[in-house]
Amino acid sequence: MATPLHARSAPAAQERRSTPLFTERRVxxxxxxxxxxxxxxxxxxxxxxxxAAAFGExxxxxxxxxxxxxxxxxxxxxxxxxxxxxxxxxxxxxAVVVVCVALGVPAALGLVRSRWRGKAALTALFRAPVQIPxxxxxxxxxxxxxxxxDATGWLGAGTWTGLLVAHVFIALPFVVGSVxxxxxxxxxxLEEAALILGASPWSTLRRVTLPAIAPGIYSGATYAFLTSxxxxxxxxFLSSSDVRTFPVLxxxxxxxxxxPALLAVATxxxxxxxxxxxxxxxxxxxxxxxxxxx
Amino acid sequence: xxxxxxxxxxxxxxxSLALLVGSMYVFLxxxxxxxxxxxxxxxxxxxxxxxxxxxxxxxxxxxxxxxxLSAVTTLLTIVVGVPVAYVLARMRxxxxxxxxxxxxAASFVTxxxxxLGLNIIFAANGGLNRLLLELGMIxxxxxxxxxxxxxxxxxxxxxxxxxxILLYSVxxxxxxxLEEAAQNLGASxxxxxxxxxxxxxxPGIIASGLIGFNLCMGAFTxxxxxxxxxxxxxxxxxxxxxxFDTKYGMGATLAVVLLVTGLAVNLLSILLVSRLNAxxxxxx
Numbered sequence: 001m002a003t004p005l006h007a008r009s010a011p012a013a014q015e016r017r018s019t020p021l022f023t024e025r026r027v028x029x030x031x032x033x034x035x036x037x038x039x040x041x042x043x044x045x046x047x048x049x050x051x052a053a054a055f056g057e058x059x060x061x062x063x064x065x066x067x068x069x070x071x072x073x074x075x076x077x078x079x080x081x082x083x084x085x086x087x088x089x090x091x092x093x094x095a096v097v098v099v100c101v102a103l104g105v106p107a108a109l110g111l112v113r114s115r116w117r118g119k120a121a122l123t124a125l126f127r128a129p130v131q132i133p134x135x136x137x138x139x140x141x142x143x144x145x146x147x148x149x150d151a152t153g154w155l156g157a158g159t160w161t162g163l164l165v166a167h168v169f170i171a172l173p174f175v176v177g178s179v180x181x182x183x184x185x186x187x188x189x190l191e192e193a194a195l196i197l198g199a200s201p202w203s204t205l206r207r208v209t210l211p212a213i214a215p216g217i218y219s220g221a222t223y224a225f226l227t228s229x230x231x232x233x234x235x236x237f238l239s240s241s242d243v244r245t246f247p248v249l250x251x252x253x254x255x256x257x258x259x260p261a262l263l264a265v266a267t268x269x270x271x272x273x274x275x276x277x278x279x280x281x282x283x284x285x286x287x288x289x290x291x292x293x294x
Numbered sequence: 295x296x297x298x299x300x301x302x303x304x305x306x307x308x309x310s311l312a313l314l315v316g317s318m319y320v321f322l323x324x325x326x327x328x329x330x331x332x333x334x335x336x337x338x339x340x341x342x343x344x345x346x347x348x349x350x351x352x353x354x355x356x357x358x359x360x361x362x363l364s365a366v367t368t369l370l371t372i373v374v375g376v377p378v379a380y381v382l383a384r385m386r387x388x389x390x391x392x393x394x395x396x397x398x399a400a401s402f403v404t405x406x407x408x409x410l411g412l413n414i415i416f417a418a419n420g421g422l423n424r425l426l427l428e429l430g431m432i433x434x435x436x437x438x439x440x441x442x443x444x445x446x447x448x449x450x451x452x453x454x455x456x457x458x459i460l461l462y463s464v465x466x467x468x469x470x471x472l473e474e475a476a477q478n479l480g481a482s483x484x485x486x487x488x489x490x491x492x493x494x495x496x497p498g499i500i501a502s503g504l505i506g507f508n509l510c511m512g513a514f515t516x517x518x519x520x521x522x523x524x525x526x527x528x529x530x531x532x533x534x535x536x537x538f539d540t541k542y543g544m545g546a547t548l549a550v551v552l553l554v555t556g557l558a559v560n561l562l563s564i565l566l567v568s569r570l571n572a573x574x575x576x577x578x
Binding site for chain 1: 299309313398400403417420466483511512552
């Protein structure tokens with residue numbers, strides 16, 4: 001840090017040595033840490049409270065923080081239905097990822113590399129579902145399914161497939177966006193080298209291009225998974241009592257008598273989120289998530 | 295490379311287009327037809343829903359509330375998030391990546407679970423309220439259910455982690471060397487932040503703010519769960535109009551107004567930013 005010349009005179013230097021606690025730099029540093037620390041307390045408080053309550057006895061049938069005593073019984077009291085629903089949500093999100101990657105990666109490659117006018121319009125079209133509030137998407141798909149049912153006899157509302165189609169709709173922009181971002185940055189000279197060395201275009205795609213853009217695919221897939229797994233508004237319209245996702249189950253449970261065993265399930269989800277983050281950081285690197293420009 | 299790229303694009307394009315046009319056309323068309331009850335719509339084209347919406351203070355208040363809540367929450371997110379993002383982006387210690395990973399992991403957790411946690415924190419007999427009551431800092435327990443402030447807190451949790459991640463990427467793009475230059479020229483740290491960092495980060499901050507604003511405008515979960523039927527933002531009202539009243543026409547009309555308002559705010563801000571940039575370009 002530069003100090004103006006006059007401050008370097010002997011008395012000032014002495015003064016600084018005698019009051020080392022409150023230099024401007026230290027005060028700024030302390031302020032920054034208080035701010036950042038406060039932010040993390042604020043950010044993590046609801047999650048910490050759930051985990052604590054999941055291991056605690058309730059008071060008058062309600063979960064409280066801090067809990068009066070610790071117990072593991074809520075984890076034992078998790079009903080089969082909760083786990084079935086959680087499993088269904090995970091399977092749905094996984095299927096959404098598979099479909100979105102299968103559609104989104106070719107779409108992104110096509111978007112960046114086709115030489116069409118009006119590519120900007122197509123990019124906007126692929127982004128459009130993000131701009132539509134999820135509630136609106138939910139209602140719109142419900143009505144679309146009614147019309148399809150009138151025409152074909154197949155009703156998508158309340159079925160697993162119906163949820164899958166709607167979730168692919170809201171999740172696809174994230175895969176397309178992430179992959180477009182990496183394909184644009186990708187240096188095509190690597191592909192040219194492979195072609196010159198005699199690789200066919202298809203094997204170049206498989207062995208050069210796809211590995212190079214993999215981080216974008218992983219981060220897009222992560223966002224797609226989360227979009228489906230976290231979604232409440234769309235699933236709320238398309239769920240039935242037989243086929244509902246975990247957020248819908250939780251939403252409905254919060255309106256009525258609340259079962260503390262749900263806190264145990266929520267704790268499992270929170271733990272899984274942190275583990276997933278760790279794995280992603282280890283395998284792909286957190287930067288892929290940041291760069292994808294969702 | 296000589297692969298048939300346009301052909302790659304075709305299947306996803308056709309599917310996306312079919313889903314987008316199919317769902318939105320069916321839904322938005324309903325806004326121009328009268329509700330006949332039990333989900334049926336009239337045959338004739340009419341603007342009655344729109345007339346009703348703009349004549350009824352109930353709907354207009356809901357729209358105004360949604361815009362206000364989204365704006366205030368976005369502002370809060372930015373004020374809280376910018377210093378955090380800046381400190382994390384400048385951090386040289388090995389804890390930096392860990393803290394960042396914690397924020398990303400927190401953004402992974404669905405808002406339904408976060409609201410569940412907020413309900414426990416703000417329970418009338420919860421630890422926080424008992425502590426504050428005992429300290430005499432409050433006379434009544436602080437609760438969030440059915441309160442505008444509560445919904446604002448819920449919206450804050452909906453966007454905060456994600457927006458801080460965006461702001462972090464913005465801060466990374468500002469070279470450290472500029473700060474050192476400013477300080478070597480004698481600028482104080484605060485002055486350096488105001489005159490060097492903030493102006494450089496402003497376009498990115500505004501872009502992140504817009505994303506946050508859009509998320510808030512469309513946010514259903516926190517508003518529905520915390521608002522408890524008392525705070526009716528537009529997304530909540532849309533869900534109620536469709537599910538409880540089975541008025542698809544009016545629901546669609548509200549959705550159109552929500553979409554158009556969001557779009558208008560975005561366009562206005564983009565216009566403002568480009569004017570700002572142009573003005574700065576002239577003085578520079």
